[in-house]
Amino acid sequence: MSFERTIFITGGYGFIGSHFVRLCLQKGCRVINLDALTYAASQGTLKDIEKDELRYHFQKGQIQDRDLVRSIFSKFKPSMVINFAAETHVDRSIDSPRAFIDTNILGAFTLLEESYSFFNTLTEKEKENFKFLHISTDEVFGSCPGDAYKEDAPYNPSSPYAASKASADLLIKSFYHTYNFPVLITNCTNNYGPYQFPEKLIPLMVIRAHSEQPLPIYGSGMQIRDWLYVEDHVEAIWSVLQVGKTGNTYNIAGLNGEVPNKVVVEEICTIFDNIRPRQNKASYRELITYVTDRPGHDFRYALNIEKIKRDIRWSPKVNFREGLKKTVGWYLENDWWWQEILAKGYQAERLGLRK
Numbered sequence: 001m002s003f004e005r006t007i008f009i010t011g012g013y014g015f016i017g018s019h020f021v022r023l024c025l026q027k028g029c030r031v032i033n034l035d036a037l038t039y040a041a042s043q044g045t046l047k048d049i050e051k052d053e054l055r056y057h058f059q060k061g062q063i064q065d066r067d068l069v070r071s072i073f074s075k076f077k078p079s080m081v082i083n084f085a086a087e088t089h090v091d092r093s094i095d096s097p098r099a100f101i102d103t104n105i106l107g108a109f110t111l112l113e114e115s116y117s118f119f120n121t122l123t124e125k126e127k128e129n130f131k132f133l134h135i136s137t138d139e140v141f142g143s144c145p146g147d148a149y150k151e152d153a154p155y156n157p158s159s160p161y162a163a164s165k166a167s168a169d170l171l172i173k174s175f176y177h178t179y180n181f182p183v184l185i186t187n188c189t190n191n192y193g194p195y196q197f198p199e200k201l202i203p204l205m206v207i208r209a210h211s212e213q214p215l216p217i218y219g220s221g222m223q224i225r226d227w228l229y230v231e232d233h234v235e236a237i238w239s240v241l242q243v244g245k246t247g248n249t250y251n252i253a254g255l256n257g258e259v260p261n262k263v264v265v266e267e268i269c270t271i272f273d274n275i276r277p278r279q280n281k282a283s284y285r286e287l288i289t290y291v292t293d294r295p296g297h298d299f300r301y302a303l304n305i306e307k308i309k310r311d312i313r314w315s316p317k318v319n320f321r322e323g324l325k326k327t328v329g330w331y332l333e334n335d336w337w338w339q340e341i342l343a344k345g346y347q348a349e350r351l352g353l354r355k
């Protein structure tokens with residue numbers, strides 16, 4: 001069987017990684033997915049593609065496991081590495097930062113070093129095709145008081161999560177500058193869409209509205225994010241892999257008018273009011289409650305995406321209202337997916353407290 005390419009993806013059972021795994025398979029690639037299956041992973045997410053034994057290979061394990069990572073390189077000889085694997089929930093990084101250092105810094109560094117060692121075994125022709133793409137976040141730049149940040153804005157992370165992502169970005173950039181290792185970095189805004197773990201804002205609110213539970217919003221709810229539909233995001237990553245210039249960073253955002261969190265929750269309530277009105281009761285908005293803010297909560301994230309629009313010819317297609325409707329519809333039709341996660345009882349006491 002011939003493949004377009006062999007792509008080594010880490011964190012492919014997570015939210016964004018799983019969408020990217022699907023996209024790569026659609027594009028005719030072979031995928032090797034290394035995932036530690038932490039609390040944030042769900043194997044249900046890819047159960048339909050696991051049958052494709054010729055093109056999809058799963059390896060359970062950690063990106064900081066050097067021997068395991070090395071064995072994947074020697075067995076599959078990938079031509080691209082895409083690092084999605086991370087601890088991703090800001091609240092958890094505030095409560096216990098250690099795991100963020102282990103995975104997001106030491107893990108990313110181990111993957112980087114092993115990728116570079118493998119790269120050095122390649123022929124000149126193979127080297128030309130090799131790429132290491134790291135998925136990063138807008139949070140590395142910190143809160144944005146003015147014009148949206150360009151790729152060269154200074155890093156100013158606020159949370160341990162953001163600091164760990166910033167550290168990895170710097171290490172990865174250093175491998176380009178020092179060794180001319182062909183890296184790419186993408187920094188994106190908040191994603192939403194199907195298969196997002198229920199502790200993140202949008203799925204959390206959808207699942208709670210579904211059972212008419214209180215909808216807790218941090219602080220004033222005026223924190224601003226620029227929501228990016230996950231399918232737009234993975235298309236952007238794919239395009240960066242095809243035409244991105246190594247050594248470069250590309251910002252990716254939804255260009256959705258920077259919606260405050262409280263408006264996101266109100267929109268979800270409106271969708272529920274339309275598709276499933278409460279019996280003899282007022283709007284779902286009645287369920288909104290305001291709770292103590294997250295410590296160090298950044299007020300606004302905003303990225304300038306002129307570079308990716310100009311150089312890669314990518315721009316987002318999905319408008320936030322439409323994407324949100326699709327997302328709510330998906331969670332309502334696929335309750336088996338999140339019910340399975342809730343049934344495992346992942347730190348359920350946390351549900352509804354933060355983010």
Ligand SMILES: NC(=O)c1ccc[n+]([C@@H]2O[C@H](COP(=O)([O-])OP(=O)(O)OC[C@H]3O[C@@H](n4cnc5c(N)ncnc54)[C@H](O)[C@@H]3O)[C@@H](O)[C@H]2O)c1
Pocket residue numbers: 010011012013014015016017034035036037038039040041042061062063064083084085086087088089102103107135136137138165188189190191192197
């Ligand atoms: N979700 C967003 O809105 C967003 C925004 C900006 C950037 N990002 C970045 O995108 C990437 C993917 O985010 P996501 O929301 O899909 O994450 P997620 O939390 O849904 O999934 C993370 C995946 O990584 C795996 N993983 C965690 N630690 C690992 C380790 N040590 N070794 C191997 N696998 C491990 C988990 O099992 C899980 O499958 C992350 O790097 C994140 O920082 C996400």
